Each structure stands twice: as structure tokens, then as C-alpha cells.
Amino acid sequence: MDDLWDLVVVGGGPAGSAAALRAKQLRPDARVLLLDKDDFPRDKACGDGIAAHGREELARLGVPDLIDDYRPTWHLSVVSPGGAHVSATVARPNHVVPRRVFDARLVDAARARGVEVRRHRVRALAASNGHVVLDGDVTARAVVAADGANSTVRRLIGVPATPDKHTAIAVRGYADVPLADDAQLIAMQKDGWPAYAWSFPIGDGTANVGFGMLLPQLRATGLPGRQVLHGRLAELLPHLPARDLRAHHLPLSSGRPRPGAGRVMLAGDAASLINPLTGEGIYYALLSGRLAGEAAVQAADDPLPAYRRELRRALGRHLRTTDVLSRAARSPGFIDAAIDTAARRQEVFDLLVDVGLGAGTVPLPLAGAVLRRWMTNLARRP
Numbered sequence: 001m002d003d004l005w006d007l008v009v010v011g012g013g014p015a016g017s018a019a020a021l022r023a024k025q026l027r028p029d030a031r032v033l034l035l036d037k038d039d040f041p042r043d044k045a046c047g048d049g050i051a052a053h054g055r056e057e058l059a060r061l062g063v064p065d066l067i068d069d070y071r072p073t074w075h076l077s078v079v080s081p082g083g084a085h086v087s088a089t090v091a092r093p094n095h096v097v098p099r100r101v102f103d104a105r106l107v108d109a110a111r112a113r114g115v116e117v118r119r120h121r122v123r124a125l126a127a128s129n130g131h132v133v134l135d136g137d138v139t140a141r142a143v144v145a146a147d148g149a150n151s152t153v154r155r156l157i158g159v160p161a162t163p164d165k166h167t168a169i170a171v172r173g174y175a176d177v178p179l180a181d182d183a184q185l186i187a188m189q190k191d192g193w194p195a196y197a198w199s200f201p202i203g204d205g206t207a208n209v210g211f212g213m214l215l216p217q218l219r220a221t222g223l224p225g226r227q228v229l230h231g232r233l234a235e236l237l238p239h240l241p242a243r244d245l246r247a248h249h250l251p252l253s254s255g256r257p258r259p260g261a262g263r264v265m266l267a268g269d270a271a272s273l274i275n276p277l278t279g280e281g282i283y284y285a286l287l288s289g290r291l292a293g294e295a296a297v298q299a300a301d302d303p304l305p306a307y308r309r310e311l312r313r314a315l316g317r318h319l320r321t322t323d324v325l326s327r328a329a330r331s332p333g334f335i336d337a338a339i340d341t342a343a344r345r346q347e348v349f350d351l352l353v354d355v356g357l358g359a360g361t362v363p364l365p366l367a368g369a370v371l372r373r374w375m376t377n378l379a380r381r382p
Contacts, residue, residue, distance in 0.1 A: 008140035012036035015268025016146030017106035018289030041104035045248035052092035053358035057286035071203030075183035080339035081190035081332035142296040151270035166255025170212030171229040173242030197236035276326035278356040
């Protein structure tokens with residue numbers, strides 16, 4: 001049996017690497033082990049978008065320059081299900097960094113800080129004498145489960161999978177774009193709503209492109225998922241033929257579970273921390289991973305309550321906001337009104353970006369502005 005580890009992290013994506021980095025940042029002498037079923041670099045189906053809030057998390061983790069060689073993106077265009085359109089400059093730039101690059105850099109940063117990285121697929125977990133034992137030979141004081149949407153560790157601790165009604169599925173690929181293209185595009189589709197396509201230029205003459213929709217709506221089509229996802233992507237972005245298409249599931253925060261059990265903390269996709277309005281998850285992953293790493297070394301006797309408390313403090317109001325908005329957004333007309341209002345008022349546009357890509361909440365006056373526009377639009381219908 002291995003010696004006792006202060007922290008074992010399962011999964012080397014943004015949430016897992018953030019947990020490992022933070023634990024070593026706070027306690028350089030901590031014994032931290034990072035396990036992942038793959039070697040790095042490896043591809044991960046994702047929109048690749050890293051918003052300003054994600055950059056702030058990288059700075060907190062002590063790696064502020066990790067993606068400085070990627071071009072900032074200042075422009076965002078959104079087309080609503082009913083055709084309302086807004087195109088504006090964001091208050092703070094976004095970045096688009098392929099996960100093959102981003103995740104590998106995070107793992108390398110963790111390794112450089114003294115984290116031991118191993119390729120290993122976890123298959124068993126048990127509690128023993130106040131510790132957690134993985135696969136019979138890795139013993140830890142605390143475990144961070146950051147092993148993705150289909151988390152094995154989540155299942156092993158008895159936390160059920162995210163319900164289908166709170167799960168989206170998307171297909172992601174890459175397409176050639178003009179080198180000067182620096183505007184992110186989100187094109188929503190009324191058919192099967194909520195559903196949208198995206199194009200996020202990287203800055204090297206390619207863009208991450210994709211299409212996503214809720215799993216029940218996909219099944220309701222009665223058609224093969226590949227046919228629907230690939231076909232609608234081509235329909236919405238006909239000028240951007242995509243290659244390297246890969247599908248992935250998105251467990252949305254509207255169906256989030258309890259954040260762990262015993263000495264195991266769930267982070268990132270394993271905790272269903274994906275924004276139900278936009279599908280953004282990298283910021284949530286970095287934040288939740290950081291908080292789990294903090295709890296593992298600062299509240300080593302009982303880390304889960306500390307993690308739950310700090311997660312609630314950081315995201316509680318925001319997640320309640322997105323819960324409410326995701327229910328309202330079941331009506332395409334609500335989204336039409338929001339985009340129409342954002343096109344008229346920069347502060348509403350900035351708010352939508354903050355709620356969709358960060359930890360924003362909605363002040364009542366701005367919520368009222370969107371609701372009034374929604375009512376006006378409804379009154380104008382024949």
C-alpha cells in the first residue's frame with residue numbers, strides 16, 4: 001500500500017489541476033497525487049472558451065500567464081431564437097484555447113509545483129479508518145473527484161447521475177476562418193429550443209464550432225443523435241464546414257447534486273457545474289477545484305463541510321439566479337426579449353455575459369427591463 005497522501009485528485013482537467021495546484025500553493029509540503037486515465041496532452045470535446053472570470057482563477061492559482069500567448073477576443077454576437085441580434089464589445093476579453101493545450105499546461109504546472117501525476121483509471125473506492133482507499137492501494141486523507149461528466153467516483157460514492165432533463169449534449173469540431181476573425185458568435189435555434197450553435201475563433205485561422213441542445217429534445221426528434229447534431233450545426237453555420245467532430249454530455253447545474261460524501265468532494269463537471277444558459281464550465285471547474293483543494297489542506301479533519309460552505313458562498317446566489325433564468329428561458333420569447341434589450345442597453349449586454357460566463361446575478365431593475373420587453377413583444381403578436 002502507498003504511503004498516505006494528503007490529497008488524491010481524480011481527473012486532470014481544469015477542476016482537478018486547480019485542486020492540486022491550490023493544495024500545493026497553500027501547503028508546499030502536502031503530498032498530492034493526480035490521477036487521470038489518459039496521458040497529456042489529450043483532446044477534450046469542449047467549446048474551449050475561457051472567460052475573464054477563468055483568467056482570474058488562473059491568477060489565484062499562481063499561473064496568471066498560462067494562456068497569454070493566445071489572442072484576446074473582445075467581440076461577441078448573439079442571435080436569439082426569434083432572430084433578435086446583438087453584437088457588442090465585451091467589458092473584458094475572452095480567450096479560446098484548445099483543451100489539448102490548456103489542460104496539458106495545467107497538468108504541467110501542477111507537476112512543476114510538486115504534484116505527482118500518474119496515468120491510472122480508478123475503479124474502486126472505500127472508506128477505511130478515516131481515510132479513503134482507491135483501488136486497494138492508494139490511501140488519502142481527502143479525494144477530489146474531478147473525473148468529468150460521467151464521473152466514476154461520483155457513482156462509487158452513491159451520488160446519482162444528473163437527470164436527463166438537466167443534461168445537454170453537444171457536438172464540437174474545428175473550422176477554418178479568416179485570420180482576422182475575432183468575433184465570437186452564438187446562433188440560437190427555435191426548433192427544439194433550447195438549442196444553439198457557436199463559432200469561437202482561436203486566433204490562428206481556425207475556430208471551435210459546435211451545436212448543442214437538451215438531451216430530451218434531441219431524443220424527441222426520433223432521429224439518430226449524430227444526424228441531428230451534425231445536421232443542425234451545418235444548417236446554422238453553413239459557411240463553416242467542421243472537421244474533427246466529437247460529441248460530449250453536459251450535466252447542467254440546474255440538476256446539481258450534493259457536492260460529495262465523506263471525504264470525497266465533487267468538482268467541475270463531476271459536480272454538474274455547467275451553466276444551464278450557456279454550457280460554460282471551465283470557470284466553474286477552476287473555481288470549484290480551487291475551493292476543494294483549499295478545503296483538503298485547510299480543513300483536513302473534515303473537508304467536505306468547508307468545501308460546501310465556500311462553494312455556496314462563491315456561487316450560491318449565482319446558481320440560484322441561473323436556476324430561475326433557465327426555467328424562464330424555456331420560452332424562446334424570453335430569450336428574444338433579453339437579446340433585444342441587450343442590443344439597446346450595454347449594461348444589459350454586460351450583465352448577460354457576466355451571468356452566462358461568470359458568477360453574475362441579476363439586479364431587479366435590469367430584470368424588469370427584460371420582462372417589460374418580453375411583455376411588449378407578446379402584446380405585439382397577432
